[in-house]
Amino acid sequence: MSAFAQLPGVAGQSTSPPAARPGRYRLLPYLLLLPGVAWLFLFFALPLAQLAAASLYDPNGSLSTGYTMTWAFGNYPAALQAYWPQFGRSFRYAGTALVLALLMGYPLAYVIACKAGRWRNLLLVCVVAPMFTSFLVRTLAWKTILSDHGWLVGLLRDVHLLGPDGRLLATPVAVVLGLTYNFLPFLVLPLYASLERLDHRLVEASRDLYASRWQTFRRVTLPLSRPGLIAGTLLFFIPATGDYINAELLGTPNEYMIGNVIDSAFLVRLDYPQGAALSFLLISAILAVVFGYLRRAGEDVR
Amino acid sequence: MRRALRPLTRRALLTGTVGAAALLATGGTLAGCGIPGAQQTGAGCVSEDLSGTEKKLAFSNWPQYLDVDEDDESKRPSLDSFVRASGIEVTYTEDVNDNNEFFGKVQHQLSACQSTGRDLIVLSDWMVARMIRLGWIQQLDQANLPNVAANLLPSLRDRPFDVGNELAVPWQSGFAGLAYNGRVAREIRSVDELLTRPDLKGRVTALTEMSDTMGLLLLSNGHDPTDFTTAQFDDALDKLRKAVDSGQIRRFTGNDYAPDLARGNIAACIGWSGDIIQLGFADDRIRFVTPDTGVMIWSDNMVVPRKATHKANAEALIDHYYDPAVAAQLAAYVNYICPVQGAQEEMEKIDPELAANPLIFPDDAMLATARGFMALDEQQERAYETRFQQVIGA
Numbered sequence: 001m002s003a004f005a006q007l008p009g010v011a012g013q014s015t016s017p018p019a020a021r022p023g024r025y026r027l028l029p030y031l032l033l034l035p036g037v038a039w040l041f042l043f044f045a046l047p048l049a050q051l052a053a054a055s056l057y058d059p060n061g062s063l064s065t066g067y068t069m070t071w072a073f074g075n076y077p078a079a080l081q082a083y084w085p086q087f088g089r090s091f092r093y094a095g096t097a098l099v100l101a102l103l104m105g106y107p108l109a110y111v112i113a114c115k116a117g118r119w120r121n122l123l124l125v126c127v128v129a130p131m132f133t134s135f136l137v138r139t140l141a142w143k144t145i146l147s148d149h150g151w152l153v154g155l156l157r158d159v160h161l162l163g164p165d166g167r168l169l170a171t172p173v174a175v176v177l178g179l180t181y182n183f184l185p186f187l188v189l190p191l192y193a194s195l196e197r198l199d200h201r202l203v204e205a206s207r208d209l210y211a212s213r214w215q216t217f218r219r220v221t222l223p224l225s226r227p228g229l230i231a232g233t234l235l236f237f238i239p240a241t242g243d244y245i246n247a248e249l250l251g252t253p254n255e256y257m258i259g260n261v262i263d264s265a266f267l268v269r270l271d272y273p274q275g276a277a278l279s280f281l282l283i284s285a286i287l288a289v290v291f292g293y294l295r296r297a298g299e300d301v302r
Numbered sequence: 303m304r305r306a307l308r309p310l311t312r313r314a315l316l317t318g319t320v321g322a323a324a325l326l327a328t329g330g331t332l333a334g335c336g337i338p339g340a341q342q343t344g345a346g347c348v349s350e351d352l353s354g355t356e357k358k359l360a361f362s363n364w365p366q367y368l369d370v371d372e373d374d375e376s377k378r379p380s381l382d383s384f385v386r387a388s389g390i391e392v393t394y395t396e397d398v399n400d401n402n403e404f405f406g407k408v409q410h411q412l413s414a415c416q417s418t419g420r421d422l423i424v425l426s427d428w429m430v431a432r433m434i435r436l437g438w439i440q441q442l443d444q445a446n447l448p449n450v451a452a453n454l455l456p457s458l459r460d461r462p463f464d465v466g467n468e469l470a471v472p473w474q475s476g477f478a479g480l481a482y483n484g485r486v487a488r489e490i491r492s493v494d495e496l497l498t499r500p501d502l503k504g505r506v507t508a509l510t511e512m513s514d515t516m517g518l519l520l521l522s523n524g525h526d527p528t529d530f531t532t533a534q535f536d537d538a539l540d541k542l543r544k545a546v547d548s549g550q551i552r553r554f555t556g557n558d559y560a561p562d563l564a565r566g567n568i569a570a571c572i573g574w575s576g577d578i579i580q581l582g583f584a585d586d587r588i589r590f591v592t593p594d595t596g597v598m599i600w601s602d603n604m605v606v607p608r609k610a611t612h613k614a615n616a617e618a619l620i621d622h623y624y625d626p627a628v629a630a631q632l633a634a635y636v637n638y639i640c641p642v643q644g645a646q647e648e649m650e651k652i653d654p655e656l657a658a659n660p661l662i663f664p665d666d667a668m669l670a671t672a673r674g675f676m677a678l679d680e681q682q683e684r685a686y687e688t689r690f691q692q693v694i695g696a
Contacts, residue, residue, distance in 0.1 A: 057336060062680050063413075064436055066339035082692075148505075148567045167504065169567060170552045252552050253695025264691050267402040268510075269684065272337070 194228025340413030369635035484587030
């Protein structure tokens with residue numbers, strides 16, 4: 001703790017090079033890490049370890065008799081066998097939503113960062129503004145928008161994109177649209193941050209060297225925005241895969257995702273080993289996808 | 303600053319290793335212990351009653367389940383009259399939104415015999431049955447409940463999970479039956495119609511509460527929900543599965559079917575009587591239907607959890623609500639079935655129309671067709687609930 005008292009000194013002595021007094025600051029990085037590490041340990045590592053343990057409990061245990069540790073690795077294949085359709089669906093929906101979000105989000109971030117001029121701050125506020133209300137309220141609002149007797153469905157019926165009895169609510173379309181909408185800001189903001197720092201001289205240079213607009217985008221803008229793109233897609237994809245609110249409110253049982261199953265395992269069916277096993281399967285599946293993606297996409301970022 | 307931090311990256315490896323080792327060690331420790339059983343007994347988990355010295359009561363209930371003053375929403379006439387008469391200070395919290403969710407909230411305290419900070423909780427039949435099974439509920443002192451003994455509806459006495467009426471007292475009851483919106487659909491008469499009529503396809507919801515949905519389906523097959531076999535349950539479940547697979551049923555819901563029904567997004571549903579009466583006030587073409595095959599009756603019950611320290615105060619409040627005049631005051635606001643005999647006469651003075659409503663004061667013939675759901679043991683509950691959840695999608 002005493003090192004924190006020295007913190008103002010760091011600012012005060014900024015003229016003298018830090019390398020001159022190495023001993024004094026050696027502990028500082030660790031102390032700065034301490035709150036974050038303690039937080040992660042208490043609220044992430046410990047619960048995760050507990051979850052890992054719970055996923056191996058005796059599946060025949062119950063609330064009144066308790067659960068004993070039997071290293072029941074069979075919980076994993078059993079859970080996967082029972083709920084693989086929901087697993088597949090989660091990745092399919094999140095993937096589709098990601099593509100939609102990229103198609104909308106990239107141009108949006110690009111315009112805000114490079115072309116918006118004095119409107120930039122206003123546009124940024126517009127991207128963030130929905131986050132001022134709760135996730136749940138926003139999703140409930142979508143129920144009104146997509147309502148069977150709402151103007152949107154009416155319009156789509158009039159132009160024959162939907163049959164006379166067609167609907168949006170309670171279909172996969174509604175769930176994917178909900179996911180796209182709810183997580184879009186997580187994609188746009190990191191993208192904006194990296195596009196905003198884009199060095200426009202490079203773009204000009206590319207044009208001077210007779211690259212077409214498309215070539216400039218593909219060879220200059222896109223690679224330079226890659227860190228934001230990677231961060232944005234991850235921030236979008238990971239929560240979207242585990243989401244269950246959109247499927248719950250905008251879908252039907254046939255659209256339920258793995259999050260709904262985990263929710264029901266823990267709260268309704270009280271099958272803790274299965275719920276824990278499913279959670280771990282989800283975590284590992286997402287980690288596998290993320291690592292695969294980072295290997296391919298992230299290799300020349302650093 | 304960058305240079306000062308640089309050495310950390312190498313050391314991070316070391317720290318990481320130590321951290322991982324610590325994690326594994328924790329994992330190993332946790333792995334050793336498992337989760338202890340949650341069963342409690344009165345002797346093993348003694349609750350002290352401080353009502354004699356502390357004039358306090360913490361009461362947890364569902365939202366919009368207590369009358370409020372029309373002019374001032376912060377006033378709750380029936381509760382305020384209790385506070386005035388008894389001098390007991392009531393902390394009223396609307397923190398029960400869902401039986402399962404609430405169970406998740408209090409299970410860690412109750413399974414470890416710790417106080418939940420609540421003296422009186424209102425929960426549905428099957429959840430109360432589960433908590434009684436786990437030994438989490440305190441026995442009530444009959445001597446403190448003269449109004450309950452005198453006025454509780456006979457059909458709600460000696461229920462399978464509480465023979466002798468010593469543990470749970472109904473707060474309100476209700477029917478689970480069918481409902482439809484006459485603006486978007488023709489009248490509906492039976493569960494079979496709900497599950498098969500082509501014009502309702504994709505515009506039907508059912509309840510996530512297994513006892514209500516499955517109870518109505520069992521009845522529609524001519525079976526008795528108070529006493530059914532596994533084969534009969536499976537028959538009913540197959541019927542439900544067909545309706546889900548064909549896309550007839552759009553969703554399974556809690557209370558949230560009500561706005562969808564009002565908007566016409568859904569045309570018909572399995573729903574609760576009180577909700578539909580309230581929707582009916584705004585739009586008289588939304589109607590509740592008791593299917594010919596029979597209707598389900600359920601109650602939300604007041605229970606005193608273990609380690610609650612104001613049991614006698616809680617009993618005083620329970621008894622207050624079994625005064626017919628108070629019960630009528632409450633029923634006029636919430637519109638569910640009033641479990642108190644004599645309240646109908648009191649209701650005549652408040653609102654004769656409500657007093658004549660068979661969904662608030664059902665007659666004997668109606669009560670005779672109404673069924674509760676069989677009391678399940680833990681294994682049955684889990685087996686049935688798992689299969690039901692698989693059909694409803696999770």
